[in-house]
Amino acid sequence: LPNQSSDGALLAVDIGGTLIKLVYFEGNEEVKSHGRATGGQLRFVKFQTSRLDECLEFIRSKRLLYGRGLDTGSTSMNVKIKATGGGAFKFADVFKEKFGVSLDKLDEMDTVVTGANFLLKKIPNESFTCMHGKRTPVVVNQQNLFPYLLVNIGSGVSMIKVMGNRKFERVTGTHIGGGTMFGLAKLLTGCTRYDDFLKLSQQGDNLVLDLIVKDICGELVCQKQGLSASTLASSFGKVLSSRRKLSDYKAEDLATTLLSAFTYNIAQVSFLVASLLRLKRVYFGGSYIRGHASTMDNISYAIDFWSKGQMHAIFLRHEGFLGALGALLSNLN
Numbered sequence: 001l002p003n004q005s006s007d008g009a010l011l012a013v014d015i016g017g018t019l020i021k022l023v024y025f026e027g028n029e030e031v032k033s034h035g036r037a038t039g040g041q042l043r044f045v046k047f048q049t050s051r052l053d054e055c056l057e058f059i060r061s062k063r064l065l066y067g068r069g070l071d072t073g074s075t076s077m078n079v080k081i082k083a084t085g086g087g088a089f090k091f092a093d094v095f096k097e098k099f100g101v102s103l104d105k106l107d108e109m110d111t112v113v114t115g116a117n118f119l120l121k122k123i124p125n126e127s128f129t130c131m132h133g134k135r136t137p138v139v140v141n142q143q144n145l146f147p148y149l150l151v152n153i154g155s156g157v158s159m160i161k162v163m164g165n166r167k168f169e170r171v172t173g174t175h176i177g178g179g180t181m182f183g184l185a186k187l188l189t190g191c192t193r194y195d196d197f198l199k200l201s202q203q204g205d206n207l208v209l210d211l212i213v214k215d216i217c218g219e220l221v222c223q224k225q226g227l228s229a230s231t232l233a234s235s236f237g238k239v240l241s242s243r244r245k246l247s248d249y250k251a252e253d254l255a256t257t258l259l260s261a262f263t264y265n266i267a268q269v270s271f272l273v274a275s276l277l278r279l280k281r282v283y284f285g286g287s288y289i290r291g292h293a294s295t296m297d298n299i300s301y302a303i304d305f306w307s308k309g310q311m312h313a314i315f316l317r318h319e320g321f322l323g324a325l326g327a328l329l330s331n332l333n
């Protein structure tokens with residue numbers, strides 16, 4: 001970040017409904033001792049929004065506010081932190097009290113789009129497709145990058161038509177998002193850690209709870225009428241005709257059913273929005289995906305199924321950090 005403006009810290013935060021994303025620049029040793037930011041690495045870290053104190057302690061212990069040449073130990077009074085996400089407003093006072101710094105609040109969609117465009121243009125092998133657990137890099141054609149649909153799956157879901165650099169429209173969104181899914185997951189499975197929940201879902205069988213076409217029509221009719229026997233007819237649909245109580249179901253079966261129900265639903269809404277806008281490429285971001293192979297497989301399958309192979313679901317390696325990265329980039333002259 002050689003051209004970073006003098007009053008900007010070398011970090012940016014995206015304070016969301018569930019997670020705080022922090023992107024910061026860590027200079028190498030030589031750079032640190034000279035106090036100039038001419039080489040180093042970008043680092044990406046997440047915290048629970050409910051544990052803001054841990055994030056603040058991290059910023060303090062890593063001396064992230066002493067940016068360029070500020071290793072004197074005291075925070076420069078005019079340092080501002082680029083911040084995005086709803087929490088940038090909610091928690092501005094906390095940053096002021098703790099560090100004496102102001103949050104420079106940036107539009108959430110603007111930062112998400114800036115982050116996505118930067119990754120797609122500048123970072124080789126950033127985007128990929130994922131089918132049957134196999135990732136295939138997507139070679140981004142810079143002349144033909146726009147327009148695309150960006151679906152950011154966070155606590156809620158935002159769908160943004162991106163036409164160019166800082167040229168975008170937030171078309172729609174849905175409140176049935178990652179927060180909904182994981183909120184229900186917490187109640188139904190007792191999982192409080194997302195990664196544990198994802199692991200658990202890997203061990204489950206969705207057919208214990210999901211109703212598929214074969215369950216309704218019978219196998220013979222499916223065969224005779226050429227219906228796809230294994231097509232999902234109703235997520236959790238088997239529960240109604242069963243005498244089992246919640247405690248009779250295995251947490252892993254509940255987990256896999258829940259995750260696939262929401263993932264298919266979000267993918268289907270994304271397909272419908274992309275169809276209305278006549279967009280062929282749909283990029284998925286947000287921490288919901290978490291690099292999880294089955295989640296990406298299910299999204300890819302749904303987009304392929306509904307579009308009859310005409311649309312492509314594309315994923316990003318830095319999926320959860322689009323907003324934070326976009327905010328950091330706004331520091332550049």
Ligand code: ADP
Pocket residue numbers: 015016017018019020085153154155156177178179180181182193194195286287288289290320
């Ligand atoms: P937001 O900006 O709204 O916080 P994110 O893009 O950070 O949204 O995604 C949050 C969602 O990602 C959660 O609702 C959940 O579905 C999932 N998730 C991924 N990692 C975690 C985690 N460590 N803790 C809780 N939820 C997580």
